Structure formats: structure tokens, C-alpha cells
Amino acid sequence: MWSKSQAVAEPPAASPAPGSSSPVVPFSVPSASRLGSSTSRSSARLGASIQIKGQVTGDEDLQIDGKVDGPISLRGHELIVGSTAQLNSEIHAGEVVVAGKVVGNVHARGRVDIKKDGSVTGDISTARISIEDGAHFKGRIEIDPTKSQAAAD
Numbered sequence: 763m764w765s766k767s768q769a770v771a772e773p774p775a776a777s778p779a780p781g782s783s784s785p786v787v788p789f790s791v792p793s794a795s796r797l798g799s800s801t802s803r804s805s806a807r808l809g810a811s812i813q814i815k816g817q818v819t820g821d822e823d824l825q826i827d828g829k830v831d832g833p834i835s836l837r838g839h840e841l842i843v844g845s846t847a848q849l850n851s852e853i854h855a856g857e858v859v860v861a862g863k864v865v866g867n868v869h870a871r872g873r874v875d876i877k878k879d880g881s882v883t884g885d886i887s888t889a890r891i892s893i894e895d896g897a898h899f900k901g902r903i904e905i906d907p908t909k910s911q912a913a914a915d
Contacts, residue, residue, distance in 0.1 A: 823836070876898075
């Protein structure tokens with residue numbers, strides 16, 4: 763057991779010099795900011811009452827909670843398929859998170875996550891995949907880890 767007389771007092775930690783190049787970022791900040799990204803990623807959302815028939819393209823992250831009938835292309839960005847979403851789409855994105863229903867092939871450079879209540883009917887091509895217990899998937903999976911390395915180059 764340690765007593766107060768045995769405890770060694772540590773000197774206070776030196777604060778970083780002003781203009782230090784290593785900023786302190788709290789854990790509550792999104793991971794893109796923690797990775798040293800100097801620009802914040804913008805994102806968009808299509809609400810549950812929105813219905814789109816046609817092609818969806820973009821250069822930002824996108825969350826869809828409505829219905830889309832047509833191809834979706836978000837090269838290098840994240841697509842979140844909300845729990846109320848119904849997509850009949852060929853999807854090309856950096857990462858895809860599915861909590862709703864997707865009918866069509868999914869191509870992701872990074873990761874595909876199918877959540878507990880999510881459903882994918884179609885082929886998946888990705889570098890990494892996660893399918894939670896209770897999720898529905900019918901199709902083929904092609905896992906190619908070089909996809910994420912090629913995206914990083």
C-alpha cells in the first residue's frame with residue numbers, strides 16, 4: 763500500500779509551445795477531423811418524403827431516407843441508407859452503410875456495413891464488409907483488399 767509520504771510528486775506537464783504543429787483533438791470530433799483532414803467533409807440528406815427517379819451523383823457524403831430509383835455515384839464518399847430508405851440502385855461509393863432496403867449491386871472502395879434491420883439484394887464488391895446479426899443479404903460478395911489501397915494512393 764502506498765502512503766502519502768511514499769508518493770512521488772510529478773512535475774506538472776509542460777504545455778505545448780504556441781504555434782505547435784500537433785493540435786489536440788477531442789474524441790468527440792468526427793474521425794475525419796482526427797486524421798488530420800484540413801477540410802471538413804460536407805454532407806447532404808434526402809428526407810423520408812423525397813422520391814427520386816433518375817441518376818444521383820455527388821462529391822459529398824449523402825444520407826438517403828426516402829426512395830431512389832436509379833444509379834447512385836458518390837466516388838470516394840460515404841452513402842448512408844437510412845432505415846426508411848428504399849433504393850433500387852446500382853451504387854458506387856467510398857463507403858456504404860445500409861440500415862434500409864437496397865435492391866441492386868453495391869461497389870465500395872472502403873467498407874460496406876449492413877446493419878441489423880438492413881437488406882441488400884444484389885452483388886457487393888468491396889475491400890471490407892460487415893453484416894450484423896438479423897440483416898438480410900442475397901447475392902454474391904467479392905472482397906478485394908487492394909481496392910482500399912488503390913484509393914489511398
